[in-house]
Amino acid sequence: MIDTHCHVLKEEMDNYIDIIEECKNKDISMIINGYDNKSNKEIIDLANKYSNVYPAIGLNYDQIDSFNDKDLEELEELIKSNKITAIGEIGLDYYWTKENKDKQIYFFEKQLALAEKYNLPVIVHSRKASQDVFDIIKKYKVKGSMHCYAGSLEMAKEFIKLGFKIGVDGPITYSNNVKGVELIKELPIESILLETDSPYLSPEPNRGKQNSPLNLIYIAEKVADIKGISVDEVIEKTTENAKELFNI
Ligand SMILES: [Zn+2]
Incomplete structure (x- = not known):
């Protein structure tokens, strides 16, 4: 199985190394997502050390106020000098604040342009911002995943038409x-x-407890239940989807 979006990182969980190792023993891979260049570098190091870790690096909305163009330059350097799986987590969040909307859009567009330039998929966060996210993504030749998607079915279909998958x-x-x-x-x-x-x-x-990629099985079981197919089939198909999209 591949957990296509997680933050198994030092700042987020004390036992992150144990979790990576336990996942490795259980054949669970993970795309760990960064949110600033500090976490991005940490993820690149983890990916160099653990064969079940794939790096997604990006500058996320929640720290947008503190970012400037230098952070983008540094991000591009990291992309150029390492094997990167995706650009993420990036996106727009109007739920927490709309006040810095223009800056959120600026960094989102810059990183979509980087994804296009280096031919990398993107992992997109969108909250209360579906239409803007869609209108902006449409302008770039990129594919990727709509992470933790909570929008409408109609909008999901539009994202799929653009080459996106739904997390x-x-x-x-x-x-x-x-x-x-x-x-x-x-x-x-x-x-x-x-x-x-x-x-x-x-x-x-x-x-209510700390989540980890070890819990991915419960999500697979629920999807199997909803679609009336076996858990094995869900795991097989979704793993194929992840491998294809992220070139794993
Ligand atoms: Zn996330």
């Missing part, structure tokens, strides 16, 4: 997530990626 996380296992279940029912399995967003968003039965 499914722990909340799909929560009993009140009617909308999420409907979405998974309608989406072709070829467009679905499994991800945990660890250490956040733990699925049932571990909701």
